Amino acid sequence: MAQSAENVQPTGIAGEMFALSLDEACLYYKNYLNNFQVDLPLAVNFISRVSGEPGASRSPVVRPILEQAVKSAVNLAPLDPDVLQIGLNSGLAPGAEVVLKIIQATHVEHETFKEMRKAPFKQFHADLRRACIAVLGKHPMAVRFADMLLSLDLFAGTPPCEPLSRFNCPKALRLIWDKRLFDHFATLGHDEAAWPLWERLKSQINEPIALARAAEMHRRAGQTEAAVALYERAFDLDPWQRPYALRAKALRHPFVLDAGLLTAKNVCVYLYSYNKATILGETLESLAATDIGPARIKVLLNGCTDDSAAVVAKARGLFPNNDFEIIELPVNIGAPAARNWLLSQPTTRECDYVAFLDDDIYLQPDWLSHMLTVAESDPKIGNVGCKVVFPGTYQLLQYLYRHVSFCTEEAIRASIPVPYMQYDIGLYDVIRETRVVMGCQHLLRVASLADAPWFDIRYSPSQIDDTDHDLQLCLAGWKVMYCGTVTCVHRQNSGTSLRSKLDIPAQGSIMGNDVKFHYKWLERMDEMRRLDSLSLNT
Secondary structure: OOOOHHHOOOHHHHHHHHHOOHHHHHHHHHHHHHHOOOOHHHHHHHHHHHHOOOOHHHOOOHHHHHHHHHHHHHHHOOOOHHHHHHHHHHOOOOOHHHHHHHHHHHOOOHHHHHHHHHOOHHHHHHHHHHHHHHHHHHOOOOHHHHHHHHHHHHHHOOOOOHHHHHOOOOHHHHHHHHHHHHHHHHHHOOHHHHHHHHHHHHHHOOOHHHHHHHHHHHHHOOOHHHHHHHHHHHHHHOOOOHHHHHHHHHHHOOOOOOOOHHHHOOEEEEEEEOOOHHHHHHHHHHHHOOOOOOOEEEEEEEOOOOOHHHHHHHHHHHOOOOOEEEEEEOOOOOHHHHHHHHHOOHHHHHOOEEEEEOOOEEOOOOHHHHHHHHHOOOOOEEEEEEEEEOOOOOOEEEEOOEOEEEEOOOOEEEOOOOOOOOEOOOOOOOEEEEOEOOOOEEEEEHHHHHOOOOOOHHHOOOOOHHHHHHHHHHHOOOEEEEEEEEEEEEOOOOOOOOOOOOOHHHHHHHHHHHHHHHHHHHHHHHHHHOOOOOOOOO
16 A cells, blocks of 8 residues: 555656646546556546536546546555445445544644655655654554554565554454555565465455455465456456456466577677776676676766776676776766767677676576567667666666657646555566666667767756657667566665655756756657557557
8 A cells, every 4th residue: 555645746747647638637537547556646636627617527438437536546445434425425435434534533632643744755754754753652552553554564665563553453354454464464565464364255255456465475486367357357346447458468478588698699788887886886886787798888987086997997897708908087077978989989890799797786596588588579679777776675667668758838747667565476577668778777779879879968967868769769660568567676776766865966956957858859859759659558
């Protein structure tokens, strides 16, 4: 489960939905479901958007989409009074009235809770945890504080904390709470704790979100047929959710890589770095533990003033069978220019593919075979990216794929790259066409560079240049592919994701790049609008 309805982050999705017409907002919502499993911010913001349009809920076009959003919100936040009231008002939440009464009867310290709901989890996580634990210590039946504490644990990527074991759940809510616990463990992929709950609850669970998580539990247990059946059942219940259908198909027809491509194709592996000596060394150690065949390696040190040069020189010995070159620049020229410098090397034109790797990642041992197999499946594939996760015992999804979600004279934006607060349990282990993949690990076909030869230096020092380059490829007729059978662990310290560390000046730089992006593509707005998600029905 995600945060409570009041604790969602509304700026991106909400802002875009309310800037669109109702028809466009519906398309936005359907595009999201075409890419990702539904999450609470999406559902709540869509409900708010429809509610702000008089009579919209009675439209035969809007009504079925709205019902999907309401049912999803209730399933994701079954103990949130605001969400339950929406379900009750719409007639889509049987039994909600009884649950609401119990929640209200057990609620305490109303003003404290009201203030806590306003506090973002990212900035105030520790303070909110302490407050919830303190209240539960005094009031063991405080449902809303227990519910928030469980959500805080999910946000942190941990199993339910010990104080939650002392929560005295009202008997009439025991089934709902057990479902919350199952959802928590299954979302993390903590199968040992999830299985007993599933065995006890499975006859009473008919919610597509929970069924999809149970499907991956069965898949990890080697029960592929059961996993497919659960996904198909989930898709029957919610046919808007295309990821369920794609995952069922992938399980029925597993991806087969061609390891022979490592020697059949010429590949260059390019890295660039600025003052991350220790992390860069660890990334090179990770690369050395993977199978890259005879690929050539070039490391560009972008005006480094730390020990990066010595670290990379030492790492050269990890690659006895690969041509390994170090390029040292006297100043930091930024990420886009560093990419261009590497692409300008004579070896680029001698290769079939160029792989770009960030300096702060851990790689899957057979990553290059997977990406080459996808790239070689269609000569029009210009770029292949992968699934990107944060480090941790339970790995939070960081980046999957994007399309153009918003395109007006006021703003042009790519969609968000990942669903809110979903962990890597296997749902996105699929191969699919998209518009944008993350630049921390991707494979470019050299032939495609004839149509998009450079990364735009207007986006220096970093951010959006990789998004912009993928869109250049798409507009030139090339395909961008997501290879979900490859997982990249990215120790991201930039960007705007839930676990990134971003100071105010860096936020300003990204906002500035958003403006540059808009004005660069404004004259090609009609073409950009066509780069949506629903046109990708592969």
